[in-house]
Amino acid sequence: MLHYAFMQHAFLAGTLVAIMSGAIGVFVIARNLSFIAHTFSHIGFSGAAFSVLAGWNPIGGLLLFSIASAFAIGGFGVKLFRREVTISVVLSLFLGLGLLFLSMSAKKATAMTALLFGSVVGISRDNVIEIVCLSAAVLVVFAFFYKPLKFDSFDPAGAQAARLPVRLLSIGFLLLLAVAVSEAILIVGALLVFTLLTAPAAAARHMTHSVARMMLWSAAFGVLGVWGGLVLSYYTNAPVSFYITALETLFYFAALSWGRLRERRSPEPAASRA
Amino acid sequence: MNPLAVISPAPASPRAERATETATAAALIAQHIDVHLGGRSILNDVSFHVDSGEFLGILGPNGAGKTTLFRVLLQLIKPQSGSIAFPRPVEAGHTAIGYVPQARQIDPELPLHAWDFVALGLPHAIRPWLNRRDRASVQAALDLAGAAQLARKSIGRLSGGEKQRVFLAQALVRNPHLLLLDEPTSNLDPGAQEEMAAVIDRVRRERNIAVLLISHDVNLVNRYADRILYLTPRHYAVGTVDEVMQTSVLQRLYGSSVDVLRVEGKLLVTISSDPVPAICRH
Ligand SMILES: Nc1ncnc2c1ncn2[C@@H]1O[C@H](COP(=O)(O)OP(=O)(O)OP(=O)(O)O)[C@@H](O)[C@H]1O
Ligand SMILES: [Mg+2]
Numbered sequence: 001m002l003h004y005a006f007m008q009h010a011f012l013a014g015t016l017v018a019i020m021s022g023a024i025g026v027f028v029i030a031r032n033l034s035f036i037a038h039t040f041s042h043i044g045f046s047g048a049a050f051s052v053l054a055g056w057n058p059i060g061g062l063l064l065f066s067i068a069s070a071f072a073i074g075g076f077g078v079k080l081f082r083r084e085v086t087i088s089v090v091l092s093l094f095l096g097l098g099l100l101f102l103s104m105s106a107k108k109a110t111a112m113t114a115l116l117f118g119s120v121v122g123i124s125r126d127n128v129i130e131i132v133c134l135s136a137a138v139l140v141v142f143a144f145f146y147k148p149l150k151f152d153s154f155d156p157a158g159a160q161a162a163r164l165p166v167r168l169l170s171i172g173f174l175l176l177l178a179v180a181v182s183e184a185i186l187i188v189g190a191l192l193v194f195t196l197l198t199a200p201a202a203a204a205r206h207m208t209h210s211v212a213r214m215m216l217w218s219a220a221f222g223v224l225g226v227w228g229g230l231v232l233s234y235y236t237n238a239p240v241s242f243y244i245t246a247l248e249t250l251f252y253f254a255a256l257s258w259g260r261l262r263e264r265r266s267p268e269p270a271a272s273r274a
Numbered sequence: 275m276n277p278l279a280v281i282s283p284a285p286a287s288p289r290a291e292r293a294t295e296t297a298t299a300a301a302l303i304a305q306h307i308d309v310h311l312g313g314r315s316i317l318n319d320v321s322f323h324v325d326s327g328e329f330l331g332i333l334g335p336n337g338a339g340k341t342t343l344f345r346v347l348l349q350l351i352k353p354q355s356g357s358i359a360f361p362r363p364v365e366a367g368h369t370a371i372g373y374v375p376q377a378r379q380i381d382p383e384l385p386l387h388a389w390d391f392v393a394l395g396l397p398h399a400i401r402p403w404l405n406r407r408d409r410a411s412v413q414a415a416l417d418l419a420g421a422a423q424l425a426r427k428s429i430g431r432l433s434g435g436e437k438q439r440v441f442l443a444q445a446l447v448r449n450p451h452l453l454l455l456d457e458p459t460s461n462l463d464p465g466a467q468e469e470m471a472a473v474i475d476r477v478r479r480e481r482n483i484a485v486l487l488i489s490h491d492v493n494l495v496n497r498y499a500d501r502i503l504y505l506t507p508r509h510y511a512v513g514t515v516d517e518v519m520q521t522s523v524l525q526r527l528y529g530s531s532v533d534v535l536r537v538e539g540k541l542l543v544t545i546s547s548d549p550v551p552a553i554c555r556h
Contacts, residue, residue, distance in 0.1 A: 146402040151394040154386055158444055161373035162395060163348060209387045209428065 001234050009123045010230055010240075016135045017183045018196060018222030023142065023215045024180045025201030025222075027173065030153040034198045035087050036073065036174075040181040042091045043069045045190035046098035048115045053105040058115070059130055062185060065094075066178035074171035098190075118189035118241040120230070131183055138179050145172060150211055187226070188241045195241070196222055199248035206259030221251045300361045301326045301452050301484035302347070307356035309339070309346055315508075316342050317353070322503055322512045326362065326451065327482040329475065331489060331499030331515075338505040340488045341376055344454045347486075348373055362451045369397050372450030374441045376457050376488075384430040388440045391429045392416060395444040412447055418480065419443035420473045435466040439473070446477065453478070455487045459494065467491065471498050492519065492541045519543075 001007055028037050047065025048058040073081045080086055102112050114122060123131075142149075152159035152169045160166055184193045200221035204214045229243035302324045309317040316339040324330050332340050345351045347358060348371060360370045393404060393412045404412075416422045421439040424432060429440060438458050445453060455474065459467040475498045478485045489495050495502055496515045504511045504518050506527045511518045518524075519541055524532040528545060535542040 143402055144400060147398070147400055154384065155380075155391065155394050155444075157375050157378040158395060158441075160350070161348070161375050161445070162369075162448065163350075163371075205385050209385050210390055211386070214385070 001231070005125070006121050006123070007230070007234065009125060009128045010120045011227070013123050013128050013131045014120050014187055014226035014230060015223055016131055017187045018200075018226045019219040020135045020138055021180055021184050021196040022200045022204075022219035022222035023139070024176060025197045025199075026204060026211065026214045026218050027149060027153045028177065028197055029201050029205065031078075031173065032082060033078070033173075033177065034194070035084070036078065036081050037177060037181055037193060037197050039073075039081065039087050039091050039094075040066050040069065040178055041185055041190040041193040042094045042098070044178075044182050044185050045115050046094040046101060048185065048190075049098035049101035049105075049111070052111045052115075053101045057126075057130075059127070059134075059182065059186065062182040063179065066182050067175060070174040070178040071171070074167075074174045078170055078174070114189070115185065116189050116191050117239065118185070118187055118192060120187045120226075120240050121233075123186065127186065131186065134179055134183055138176055141172075142176060145169065149173060154211065188244055192241050192245055195225070195245045195248050199245075199252050200225065203248070203252040203255035206255040221248065221255075225251065299325050301328070302486075303359045303361065304347070305357050305359075307343075307346060307358070308354045309342060309351060310354050311342065311351070317346070317505075318508060320356075320505075320510055324452070324484045324486060326484055327478055328501070329478055329485045329487065329499045331487055331495030331502040332505065333489065333492060333495060333502055334505035334510075335507075338507050340505055341456055343505070344373065344456055344486070344488070347371065347452075347454060360452065364451070367397060368449040368451065370450065371452045371454060372445030372448050372483075373454040374438075374445050374456060374458055378437075378441065380430050380437065382430040384428070386429050387425065388421065388427055388429050388432065388443075389416065389425040391440055392421075392443045392447050395447045397448045411449070412443075415443040415447035416440075418446055418473075418477055420469070434461045435463070435470070438462065438470060442470075442473070442477075446481075449481075450483060453483050453485045455485065457488050457490070459489055459491065467494060474498070492543060496541055515541075 002011070028034055044062045044066040047061035047063070049061070050065070051058045051061030054061070081090070098115070105111070113119075148159070148164050149169055149172075151162065152164055152166055156166070159169075180197065181193055184196045188195050201214070201218040203221050204217035207217045208214055225244045225247040228247045229240045232238070232243045233240040300323050304323065305321045307317050307320040308315070320343065322330075332343070334340050342351065346353050362370075364370050389412060392415055393408065396404070396408050396412070398408070413422070416425055419439045419442040421436070421443050424436055424440060429437070432440065442455070442458065453474075458474070459470050462470060471494050474485055474487065477483060487495070487499070496519070499515065501512060501514050502518050504524070504527060508529070509527045511523050511527055519534050521532060521534045524534060524543065530545065533544045535544065
């Protein structure tokens with residue numbers, strides 16, 4: 001299986017994106033941004049569709065549209081875009097726009113499914129290089145902002161009390177999220193970004209109490225899902241994205257049950273620290 | 275000078291002079307603070323100072339501008355005029371202000387342990403990992419706030435009083451020179467209020483931290499505060515409890531007839547708002 005170049009590319013790109021999305025996802029959930037991530041994915045979809053129409057590289061349009069919208073959302077304030085009404089309006093507008101762009105281009109059918117549902121096995125060497133560079137950039141910036149971002153995400157009142165630059169952090173995180181969503185679209189498609197961005201992180205919340213370990217678990221769930229999806233799809237011919245979503249769902253409910261079970265077994269762990 | 279401001283019977287000037295003479299002893303000097311919000315004047319020419327290790331209780335009715343004053347000190351609101359100075363130099367590993375906000379929503383499902391919640395507040399800016407010193411100062415802050423036994427519990431599941439201690443520990447882990455506490459004892463039962471006040475009192479003595487505490491409990495403040503700042507929507511007074519908690523002073527602050535009663539060493543403030551006299555249990 002791994003002697004095919006396309007599988008190598010898929011594994012490499014999928015792993016990187018899963019790690020990055022898993023780590024960022026923990027913060028997406030803590031900051032209540034799940035549906036803003038979903039909105040980003042639809043905006044990204046229309047950007048990618050625009051690229052297809054304009055004959056650009058899809059990632060160009062994706063990044064352009066999602067980063068522009070990160071600034072817009074940050075500028076108007078995240079609160080406005082957390083409202084379901086705003087989300088539903090913006091999301092449908094951009095899905096419609098994507099449809100328009102694709103209908104105007106020649107190769108609409110293949111591009112449409114690839115963008116909406118992912119095309120991880122169609123990833124080229126160049127795409128892999130782009131993904132490596134983007135993920136590395138995101139992780140470096142993320143590591144740099146990790147400490148204040150963690151404070152602001154898990155205790156916004158405390159972060160404001162400590163006079164952290166909360167607005168800057170908010171916009172900065174939206175930018176990271178925009179890039180992460182763009183990459184996730186390349187793997188699982190615009191409609192399924194939840195699969196990589198929120199499902200592994202949601203599962204990780206039930207596994208541990210520390211943010212760093214949550215990120216590790218979340219990345220691990222993401223990577224396992226992508227690997228499992230690629231292998232299963234290789235042997236059965238069903239779409240990769242289906243398997244990834246199925247596995248992530250499985251992980252989520254398994255983690256949920258495990259968390260419940262553990263809580264019932266030992267009401268509170270003994271108060272001691274190594 | 276604002277003619278409406280009520281200055282405490284104790285002459286304010288000698289204290290102010292002392293504060294400027296020995297500038298290192300003062301932790302905070304606020305002068306002539308004016309704040310307007312939404313077209314309304316909230317703080318009107320407020321001046322006071324707090325020394326290192328001093329406990330200043332802040333009293334006043336709802337809407338008097340107590341929280342607003344804290345936000346001004348934190349520079350979250352810019353006053354229309356006036357100046358605020360923090361004369362103590364801030365060494366590395368310290369911060370000027372630790373603040374425990376009035377209302378803080380914590381998601382009950384938040385999976386963080388109290389220990390990690392306190393560690394969020396550590397004062398270093400960027401370094402993503404914790405070193406041994408960090409761990410020691412988190413532990414010290416938890417011990418100081420009397421929250422050591424809560425360290426391994428989920429923050430979302432703690433009781434209101436337990437949460438307040440963890441919040442206090444998070445403010446303390448920043449090694450502040452000045453601690454701003456906005457009603458840390460509301461929602462606590464009388465025993466827990468007393469414990470919390472005692473913890474705060476110990477903190478400021480052990481670490482020489484100046485404490486500004488907003489409360490509606492005159493007697494709690496009376497027991498622990500060195501001085502009080504009494505704010506009403508238009509006036510204020512600063513001084514020791516005995517200086518401020520007098521019928522004549524409060525009458526000027528409220529502009530209506532107020533009685534301060536002393537019953538068995540306890541203070542009771544009654545405000546007669548026509549036509550029904552009401553007892554205001556600050
Ligand atoms: N951002 C704002 N814009 C306009 N008015 C404000 C703003 N923030 C506070 N106020 C007003 O300022 C006044 C003082 O508010 P503040 O929160 O400081 O009162 P407080 O003394 O803390 O009262 P409480 O005891 O109820 O906490 C209130 O009348 C409030 O409506
Ligand atoms: Mg208040």
